[in-house]
Amino acid sequence: MSCNGKVVMDGNGVIKNHKCRDSDGLKNGFDENSLIDKYTFETLTETSDYLKKLVSIEPKVGIICGSGLGTLADALDDKIAIPYEDIPNFPKSTVKGHAGALVFGYLSGVPVVCMKGRFHYYEGYPLWKCAMPVRVMKLLGVTHLITTNAAGGLNSNYRVGDIMLVKDHINLIGLSGNNPLQGPNDERFGPRFPPMAKAYDKKLLEQAKEFAKELGLAKNIHEGVYTCVGGPNFETVAELRMLNILGADAVGMSTVHEVITARHCDLTVLAFSLITNECKADYNSMDLANLEEILDVGKMRQTVLQKFVQKIVKYISTSEDLQQ
Ligand SMILES: O=P(O)(O)O[C@H]1O[C@H](CO)[C@@H](O)[C@H]1O
Numbered sequence: 001m002s003c004n005g006k007v008v009m010d011g012n013g014v015i016k017n018h019k020c021r022d023s024d025g026l027k028n029g030f031d032e033n034s035l036i037d038k039y040t041f042e043t044l045t046e047t048s049d050y051l052k053k054l055v056s057i058e059p060k061v062g063i064i065c066g067s068g069l070g071t072l073a074d075a076l077d078d079k080i081a082i083p084y085e086d087i088p089n090f091p092k093s094t095v096k097g098h099a100g101a102l103v104f105g106y107l108s109g110v111p112v113v114c115m116k117g118r119f120h121y122y123e124g125y126p127l128w129k130c131a132m133p134v135r136v137m138k139l140l141g142v143t144h145l146i147t148t149n150a151a152g153g154l155n156s157n158y159r160v161g162d163i164m165l166v167k168d169h170i171n172l173i174g175l176s177g178n179n180p181l182q183g184p185n186d187e188r189f190g191p192r193f194p195p196m197a198k199a200y201d202k203k204l205l206e207q208a209k210e211f212a213k214e215l216g217l218a219k220n221i222h223e224g225v226y227t228c229v230g231g232p233n234f235e236t237v238a239e240l241r242m243l244n245i246l247g248a249d250a251v252g253m254s255t256v257h258e259v260i261t262a263r264h265c266d267l268t269v270l271a272f273s274l275i276t277n278e279c280k281a282d283y284n285s286m287d288l289a290n291l292e293e294i295l296d297v298g299k300m301r302q303t304v305l306q307k308f309v310q311k312i313v314k315y316i317s318t319s320e321d322l323q324q
């Protein structure tokens with residue numbers, strides 16, 4: 001369970017003052033030897049056990065709904081929604097467009113669990129905490145993660161409403177020394193030094209591209225590189241120019257730490273961005289990104305994206321190549 005005592009952490013989750021450990025160092029779910037106060041395997045198992053007792057559905061696919069994409073969870077059959085505040089050790093959603101519930105149910109007959117609302121670094125949560133639900137999904141039996149986001153299009157060929165399948169990422173936050181896997185490594189989740197060169201499953205990506213075409217999105221589907229910045233402010237013109245030079249096609253404030261955590265514990269990953277705004281690296285441009293417009297684009301695409309995700313989930317459940 002989470003700590004009720006006084007804990008003072010810096011922005012990276014590094015503890016400054018912790019007054020509520022017991023002698024085994026794990027009473028409150030934290031590892032005493034860690035400079036970073038991360039949940040242990042046991043703490044996360046407490047969370048997954050709580051959910052297993054509450055819900056009989058055994059999810060195979062985990063879905064993370066991006067900003068304005070919570071309606072992906074609405075398409076589930078036989079839904080059971082559990083508010084984050086009722087789940088032990090779960091953070092709370094604080095951003096508009098992220099409802100804050102874990103939704104269990106079936107998509108195309110396949111048992112799934114959806115995060116209707118994700119956690120962002122700019123909300124004040126350290127990266128490991130933003131990504132902790134991915135480990136809970138793993139402990140629930142999930143083998144595949146579909147993570148989605150709203151993102152600004154850096155690639156000049158991208159238009160609002162397009163979908164970018166993520167083929168790779170640039171972990172800007174990680175390259176500057178902040179990573180969800182920081183701190184002691186628990187081999188029960190995965191290795192100390194996980195490779196990230198093939199983080200996004202190529203076969204799943206190719207298949208998703210075909211599904212997008214079947215849904216009439218041939219002109220709107222791309223594959224590209226996503227980059228995650230800390231936020232919450234949108235980028236300056238100089239920053240957009242830098243991101244273009246780095247080779248990023250879309251920019252957002254999420255997803256990368258989830259994918260790293262998922263690959264670390266060997267989940268197969270598909271990620272896609274809904275391009276909600278075009279990032280104009282031009283001082284004369286009058287287009288300024290704003291949340292309302294971003295959420296509107298999610299609404300505009302909700303029906304087709306529900307069908308898109310349904311097709312992907314069905315494919316995951318039937319494709320032998322993807323069985324783990
Ligand atoms: O990445 P998701 O959660 O879709 O949200 C994106 O949209 C928000 C900005 O409006 C930011 O949180 C950005 O990361």
Ligand SMILES: Nc1nc2[nH]cnc2c(=O)[nH]1
Pocket residue numbers: 150151152153229231233234235251252253276277279289294
């Ligand atoms: N950082 C960032 N996140 C976004 N999410 C949606 N659009 C944007 C954007 O332009 N920049």
